[in-house]
Amino acid sequence: MKSKNIFELDPERLATTDEQGNRIYLYPEDVKGKWKDRRSLLYWLLIVIYLVLPWFNINGRPAFLVDLAHREFTFLGGTLHGVLPVLFFLIVASGLFFIGFLTSLLGRVWCGWACPQTVFIQAMFMKIEVLFEGKARQRRELDKAPWSLSKGLRRAGKWLAFAVISLHIAHTLVGYFVGPRELFRITLQAPGDNWTLFVTTMVITAIFLLDFGWFREQFCIIACPYGRMQSVMMDENSLVVAYDVKRGEPRRDPGVIERSAEGDCINCYNCVKVCPTGIDIRRGTQLECIACTQCIDACDDIMTKVGKPTGLIRYSSENELIGKPRKVATVRSGIYVAISLTFVSLFLVFLNASTNLNLVFLRSKVPFTLIDEGRTVVNHFTLKLSHQGSKTYNIDLVVNDPDIAAVTNSHPTIVNVPDKKIVLFLKFPITELESGSRVVQVSAVDSETRAILATKEVTIVGPVR
Ligand code: SF4
Numbered sequence: 360m361k362s363k364n365i366f367e368l369d370p371e372r373l374a375t376t377d378e379q380g381n382r383i384y385l386y387p388e389d390v391k392g393k394w395k396d397r398r399s400l401l402y403w404l405l406i407v408i409y410l411v412l413p414w415f416n417i418n419g420r421p422a423f424l425v426d427l428a429h430r431e432f433t434f435l436g437g438t439l440h441g442v443l444p445v446l447f448f449l450i451v452a453s454g455l456f457f458i459g460f461l462t463s464l465l466g467r468v469w470c471g472w473a474c475p476q477t478v479f480i481q482a483m484f485m486k487i488e489v490l491f492e493g494k495a496r497q498r499r500e501l502d503k504a505p506w507s508l509s510k511g512l513r514r515a516g517k518w519l520a521f522a523v524i525s526l527h528i529a530h531t532l533v534g535y536f537v538g539p540r541e542l543f544r545i546t547l548q549a550p551g552d553n554w555t556l557f558v559t560t561m562v563i564t565a566i567f568l569l570d571f572g573w574f575r576e577q578f579c580i581i582a583c584p585y586g587r588m589q590s591v592m593m594d595e596n597s598l599v600v601a602y603d604v605k606r607g608e609p610r611r612d613p614g615v616i617e618r619s620a621e622g623d624c625i626n627c628y629n630c631v632k633v634c635p636t637g638i639d640i641r642r643g644t645q646l647e648c649i650a651c652t653q654c655i656d657a658c659d660d661i662m663t664k665v666g667k668p669t670g671l672i673r674y675s676s677e678n679e680l681i682g683k684p685r686k687v688a689t690v691r692s693g694i695y696v697a698i699s700l701t702f703v704s705l706f707l708v709f710l711n712a713s714t715n716l717n718l719v720f721l722r723s724k725v726p727f728t729l730i731d732e733g734r735t736v737v738n739h740f741t742l743k744l745s746h747q748g749s750k751t752y753n754i755d756l757v758v759n760d761p762d763i764a765a766v767t768n769s770h771p772t773i774v775n776v777p778d779k780k781i782v783l784f785l786k787f788p789i790t791e792l793e794s795g796s797r798v799v800q801v802s803a804v805d806s807e808t809r810a811i812l813a814t815k816e817v818t819i820v821g822p823v824r
C-alpha cells in the first residue's frame with residue numbers, strides 16, 4: 360500500500376525520481392545546530408577567499424593567477440614560468456590522490472564542507488530562496504499554487520538575485536585566468552571588443568545559474584565523477600555520517616503516540632526533511648549522501664527534546680557502529696597518500712632537474728645589414744626565452760666564436776628571463792663568412808656562476824662573396 364507520508368521513501372528508486380522517472384523537486388528544511396554553525400563559518404571563509412583572492416596583489420602580482428597563454432602560474436607572490444603539461448598533470452594527479460586519501464579517512468568531507476557546489480548553494484542560493492519564497496512548506500505550496508502576481512514577483516526576485524550572484528561568481532572565476540586589472544578593463548569595454556571572453560563568461564554564468572539555482576542535488580547524484588568514485592575510496596574504517604541502527608531500532612511506528620520500549624528513533628523524519636539530497640540516512644550509507652551533517656543537527660535537536668542522548672546520527676565508521684575499533688591508518692589510505700607524495704616528488708624533481716631554459720631564435724624579415732662600409736655584418740633576431748620554475752636568471756649570451764658579438768636591447772648582453780622576448784644582434788666581421796652562411800653556437804650563461812644554462816645552434820648569414 361502506498362504511504363501517505365511524503366517523507367517515506369520508496370526503497371526501489373531515488374528520492375528525487377517519481378514512478379515515471381521524472382524529477383521530484385526537493386524542499387529541504389533549514390536546520391540549526393553546532394554542525395550547521397561550523398559549516399556556515401567554513402563556507403563563508405571559503406567564499407571570501409574565493410571572491411577576494413584574484414583581486415589581491417602580493418609583490419605587484421595577483422595572489423592567484425593561472426596565465427594559460429604564457430604558461431605561468433602565480434600563487435601568493437611567487438610565479439612558476441613555462442609550466443609544462445607534465446607538471447600540470449603531476450600536481451593535479453597529486454591533488455586527486457590526496458582527496459582520495461582524505462576520503463578514505465573522512466568520507467565525503469570534501470562534498471559536505473568544501474565543494475563549491477555545496478558551499479554556494481547552502482550559503483547563498485538557499486538563503487536567497489528562503490528570503491523570497493519562505494520556508495520549506497511555503498516553497499512547496501508556492502510551487503503548486505497557480506501563477507499570480509505575488510508568485511511572479513517572488514520568482515522574478517529570486518532568479519534576478521541568483522543571476523546577479525552567478526554573474527559575480529563567473530567574473531571572479533574568469534579573473535583567476537586573466538588577472539584583476541585585465542578583467543576590470545574588459546568589463547568596462549563593450550562586449551564586441553572581447554567576444555570570446557564575453558561569451559565564455561556568459562556561458563559560465565548560465566551554468567552556475569542553472570546548477571546552483573535549479574539542478575542542485577542532481578549534479579551530486581548523477582553528474583559528479585567524484586560522487587561516483589567515492590565508494591571505491593572508502594572502507595569500513597572511513598568516517599561517514601551514519602545512523603546508529605543498534606540504538607535507533609526498532610523505531611516507533613508512524614502515528615503511534617505512545618512510545619514502545621525499544622529504539623531511540625521516534626520516526627519523526629526530521630533527518631529526511633532536512634536532507635539536501637532527499638535520502639533517509641537510516642537506510643545506511645548511500646551514494647547520494649554528501650556528508651553535509653544536516654541530519655545530525657536535526658536528529659540531535661529531536662533527541663534533546665525527547666530527553667535522549669544526542670548522536671543517534673553522528674560521524675562514525677562502519678566498524679565503530681558494530682562495536683569494533685576504527686583503524687585510522689589503513690592500507691588503503693597509506694596507498695593514496697604514498698601515490699600523492701610520489702606525484703609531488705616527481706613534480707619537484709622535474710622542476711629542479713634543470714634550469715629548463717629554452718631559447719628560440721626568430722630571424723627578422725631583414726636577416727642582416729652591413730655596417731662599417733661593408734666590413735661588418737649584423738644579423739637580426741628576436742630571442743624568446745622561457746623556463747620553468749620561479750627563479751629569475753641574469754644571463755649573458757655568449758657565442759662560441761670570440762669574433763662574434765651578441766648584443767641585446769635590454770643591456771649589452773644581460774637579460775632577465777621573465778622579459779621573455781629580446782632583440783638580439785649577432786655582429787661579426789664579414790671575413791667570418793666565406794660561403795654566405797655558417798652555424799655557430801649561442802649559449803645562455805648565468806652571469807653570476809658562469810654556468811651554461813642552455814645552448815642553441817644558430818645560422819649566421821651574410822652576403823655571398
Ligand atoms: S544523509 Fe545527512 S549528511 Fe547525508 S546528505 Fe542527507 S542530510 Fe546530509
Ligand code: SF4
Nearest residue numbers: 624625627628630658
Ligand atoms: S531525526 Fe532522528 S529520531 Fe527523527 S527519524 Fe531521523 S533518526 Fe529518527
